[in-house]
Amino acid sequence: MNLILLGPPGAGKGTQAELLQKKLNVPKLSTGDMLRAAVKAGTEIGKLADSVMKAGQLVSDDIMINLIRERILESDCAQGFILDGFPRTTAQAEALDKMLVQMGKPLSLVIELTVNDEILIERIAGRFSCAACGTGYHDVFKPTQVKDTCDICGSHEFIRRKDDNRETVTSRLSAYHAQTAPLLPYYRNKSILRSVDGMAEIKDVTASINKVLGEASK
Numbered sequence: 753m754n755l756i757l758l759g760p761p762g763a764g765k766g767t768q769a770e771l772l773q774k775k776l777n778v779p780k781l782s783t784g785d786m787l788r789a790a791v792k793a794g795t796e797i798g799k800l801a802d803s804v805m806k807a808g809q810l811v812s813d814d815i816m817i818n819l820i821r822e823r824i825l826e827s828d829c830a831q832g833f834i835l836d837g838f839p840r841t842t843a844q845a846e847a848l849d850k851m852l853v854q855m856g857k858p859l860s861l862v863i864e865l866t867v868n869d870e871i872l873i874e875r876i877a878g879r880f881s882c883a884a885c886g887t888g889y890h891d892v893f894k895p896t897q898v899k900d901t902c903d904i905c906g907s908h909e910f911i912r913r914k915d916d917n918r919e920t921v922t923s924r925l926s927a928y929h930a931q932t933a934p935l936l937p938y939y940r941n942k943s944i945l946r947s948v949d950g951m952a953e954i955k956d957v958t959a960s961i962n963k964v965l966g967e968a969s970k
């Protein structure tokens with residue numbers, strides 16, 4: 753299965769990709785995580801991406817396309833992958849189509865998570881994650897079961913993203929509507945787009961995604 757999870761910032765792509773990678777036993781490729789790792793490591797890409805991410809804008813297509821090409825060629829993607837945060841522009845989508853044809857790995861489905869802007873802001877404002885294992889949480893909607901303790905690895909250290917503040921979120925939402933939303937008709941025209949109500953509870957969104965995947969494999 754080669755899947756794309758598509759949706760605005762805070763839609764729940766990372767949350768659902770985390771669950772799906774366990775179910776499908778294929779890795780999730782989060783370009784946001786890859787870029788944050790590059791910033792932390794101080795690589796050339798990280799240096800270029802840092803200020804762009806802080807401003808809530810998109811990193812250049814060239815950088816992103818090369819990053820994802822190298823990642824998809826790694827051996828753990830042989831049985832498939834779940835893309836979270838890529839593609840985000842028409843140029844990225846076209847480049848992805850081209851490289852997947854060359855690799856003989858066509859896209860199975862693009863799953864859109866639909867969520868209103870007001871809800872997105874609430875979700876992003878309360879988002880945090882485990883510093884040790886990366887598991888995502890929310891102050892209100894997905895708190896840790898034991899206070900200040902990661903459900904998965906038991907770590908007590910958590911992080912909040914620098915770009916999860918109100919001003920940057922506004923830019924990120926504009927970037928989504930202007931540059932990423934055109935991908936919806938792009939994939940609809942290829943008949944591989946499926947839309948899921950992303951405003952339901954996490955477990956109900958998971959159930960809707962599973963239903964879509966079940967229908968696709970019939």
Ligand code: ADP
Pocket residue numbers: 759760761762763764765766767768875876878879880888889890891893894950951952953954955957
């Ligand atoms: P994205 O990867 O699309 O930016 P995340 O998966 O990080 O989004 O989700 C954003 C925040 O909202 C996180 O704090 C997450 O725990 C929470 N969240 C995700 N899905 C839901 C949902 N269906 N209902 C309520 N909160 C959710």
Ligand code: ADP
Pocket residue numbers: 760761762783784785787804805806808809810811812816836837838839840844924
């Ligand atoms: P979100 O939770 O908002 O969906 P991500 O973690 O996917 O955010 O991305 C964080 C930031 O990283 C984006 O605001 C953007 O600056 C950069 N980024 C991630 N993926 C891409 C991409 N495919 N193209 C351009 N920029 C990207």
Ligand code: ZN
Pocket residue numbers: 882883884885886887902903904905906907
């Ligand atoms: Zn953890």
